Amino acid sequence: MTEEELKALEKAVKKAKRIASERASELHDLVEDRLPAAYDEIPTIAQATYDACQAWAEATAQLKEAESTV
Numbered sequence: 001m002t003e004e005e006l007k008a009l010e011k012a013v014k015k016a017k018r019i020a021s022e023r024a025s026e027l028h029d030l031v032e033d034r035l036p037a038a039y040d041e042i043p044t045i046a047q048a049t050y051d052a053c054q055a056w057a058e059a060t061a062q063l064k065e066a067e068s069t070v
Contacts, residue, residue: 001066009063016056023049 027049030041 001070006063006066006070009059009066013056013059013063016052016059020049020052020056023052 023045027045030038030045034041
């Protein structure tokens with residue numbers, strides 16, 4: 001793996017972490033500010049948060065794998 005490819009993976013991990021953090025913040029805001037009135041939003045926001053965290057975990061795993069082969 002080239003240095004550029006490794007840097008691209010690191011950038012992807014940072015982006016995925018930022019997105020996951022944003023989704024987690026949305027979920028927190030829902031719980032903190034809009035429940036119980038907005039309870040019907042829980043599944044959608046929770047799924048988006050889960051998906052973003054899963055994408056971050058997968059990107060992190062790819063980076064670790066790439067780093068171990070360098």
